Amino acid sequence: MSVSQRNDGRWIVKYKDIVSGKWRQAAFQTEEDARRFDDENQYDRQKETRLTLGAAVVDYVRTHDLCDRRKQIYSFLVNGYDRKRDGKHTEGPAEFLADKFCTELNRRDLENFKFRLLERGQKGITVNENISCLKSVLSWAESEDLIPFDPWRKYRVKVKDKVRHKNGSFRDFQAVYTTLPDYMQWACRTCMALCLRPGKELVNLEWSAFDWDTRSVKVYMSKVDRDKTVYPPESYLTEAWERYQTDKAVGRKYVCHGKSTAQLNYPSFKRRWREVCVKVGVKIAPYAMRHLVASMALAAGADLPGVSKQLGHANAGITASVYASVVAAAQQRRAAQANPLVQLGAGSKQENK
Numbered sequence: 001m002s003v004s005q006r007n008d009g010r011w012i013v014k015y016k017d018i019v020s021g022k023w024r025q026a027a028f029q030t031e032e033d034a035r036r037f038d039d040e041n042q043y044d045r046q047k048e049t050r051l052t053l054g055a056a057v058v059d060y061v062r063t064h065d066l067c068d069r070r071k072q073i074y075s076f077l078v079n080g081y082d083r084k085r086d087g088k089h090t091e092g093p094a095e096f097l098a099d100k101f102c103t104e105l106n107r108r109d110l111e112n113f114k115f116r117l118l119e120r121g122q123k124g125i126t127v128n129e130n131i132s133c134l135k136s137v138l139s140w141a142e143s144e145d146l147i148p149f150d151p152w153r154k155y156r157v158k159v160k161d162k163v164r165h166k167n168g169s170f171r172d173f174q175a176v177y178t179t180l181p182d183y184m185q186w187a188c189r190t191c192m193a194l195c196l197r198p199g200k201e202l203v204n205l206e207w208s209a210f211d212w213d214t215r216s217v218k219v220y221m222s223k224v225d226r227d228k229t230v231y232p233p234e235s236y237l238t239e240a241w242e243r244y245q246t247d248k249a250v251g252r253k254y255v256c257h258g259k260s261t262a263q264l265n266y267p268s269f270k271r272r273w274r275e276v277c278v279k280v281g282v283k284i285a286p287y288a289m290r291h292l293v294a295s296m297a298l299a300a301g302a303d304l305p306g307v308s309k310q311l312g313h314a315n316a317g318i319t320a321s322v323y324a325s326v327v328a329a330a331q332q333r334r335a336a337q338a339n340p341l342v343q344l345g346a347g348s349k350q351e352n353k
Contacts, residue, residue, distance in 0.1 A: 003034050015041045051146050053105065053134070054078045054098030059146070060137045069314075074133060083225055093117050094134060102138060105151040168284030170292055175280040176273065184272065186243070187256040187264055191286075192293045193236035194219060195310045198286040203264050205255045207244050212237075221312050228312035294319070298326045 003013050006027075011034035014025045028034040051059075057078050061071050075081075080092035092098075093116040097109055113134070117127040135152050142150040177188055187202060196202045200222045209218045215237055217230045232240075240255070247253075256264040273286055290311070297307050308319040 003031075003038050005031070013038050013041075050101045050103060051141060052099055053094070053102055053137075056102055056137050056141045056146065057098075057134075060140055073130070074137075077130060077133060081225075085220075085225075093120065093130065102141060102147045103149070103151060105138075107155055110152055110155055168282060168288050170296065172282040172284045173288060173292060175282055176276050176284060179276045179280055180272070181259065183257065183259055183264075184269060187269065188289060189236060189239075190256055191289050193232040194230045195290055195293055195312070197221070197223060197290060198269075199266055202256060203254075203266050206253050207247065207255055208253070209255075210240065210244065212241065219312070224312070224314075226312075228309070230310055230312075294323055295326050298323055 003011060005011050011028045011031050012025050013028065013034050014023060015038070026034075026037060028037065057074050061074050066074070077092050077094045078098040080090050080095050082089050094113050096116075097105065097113065100109070110131070114127060114131060117130055122130075135150075138147070138150045138152055141147045142153075177185060180188065190196065190205070191198055191202050194205075194217055196205070196219065201219060204222075205219065209220075210216075211218065215231065215234070217232060219228050219230055220226075221228055243255075247255075247257075252262055254263045258264050258268065270286060277283060294307055294311055297310075298304065304319060305316045308316040311319060313319050
């Protein structure tokens, strides 16, 4: 295409008609109009064919046989998600890179991605897994000739987890529990009876979540953005009913509250917990309460799907993988007790005698 001015002052634009494929020309009074028409009808303008990171992730998920959970992880990294309750958008840790061309990614982008993951409080193993997800996308795009090179291939970013307290034993928990003040002991009993994750699930639990007719409690799990229904022990429900009547009379809506506050303050709870741990000489984290309940229930022969429902896991397979050693030991005991070959062997020995 070309723009030129004729002797009569008009501006002529030569262009190629897309439909007929023939060259034509258009006349304009001003150069500005001619240039605008020329820009809008550039038939030979090169289209942008470079691949963005967001598009690469979409192509990767579409061409690979991934489970639904894995697809959600890839989608969340570059697109974030909208909460079901209020529609609030949660930005994905790599959403700021979704519209950036893969060939323009650099080390700083990778470091920023890592820091965004760490700011969300994710463990080192989770950070490394998410980084590996995007690196696998770029590696695949290079192998499929979608990009000329993998910009993150030579960068190795590994995050090591901090040393955390061990889960501890039930004896350790008893030593801490008996030293805690009354309001914290009630919070511990609530956490264990409802298999809660100490934190938002415990602090934000309201009396409105209790269904006294069905003897169940509906708990919102903010970590996975869904609800679970728990059937706590009857002894806990009896105590909870008495506390509910007392709190209802004074207008308290939260199940657990502080010594002088209407709602339990979890940072203060953890600080007091650590002080007691130092005092009694044990190392155990508040999260151990959830693990202890599940482990002891499975060790006692509780039904695996039932324990999984109480914990709020998506399926029993997750529970089995987390508590693999406990499940295996319980399975061996049940097999030894219920196996008919044991009785058959005993009977054959008596006959031989």
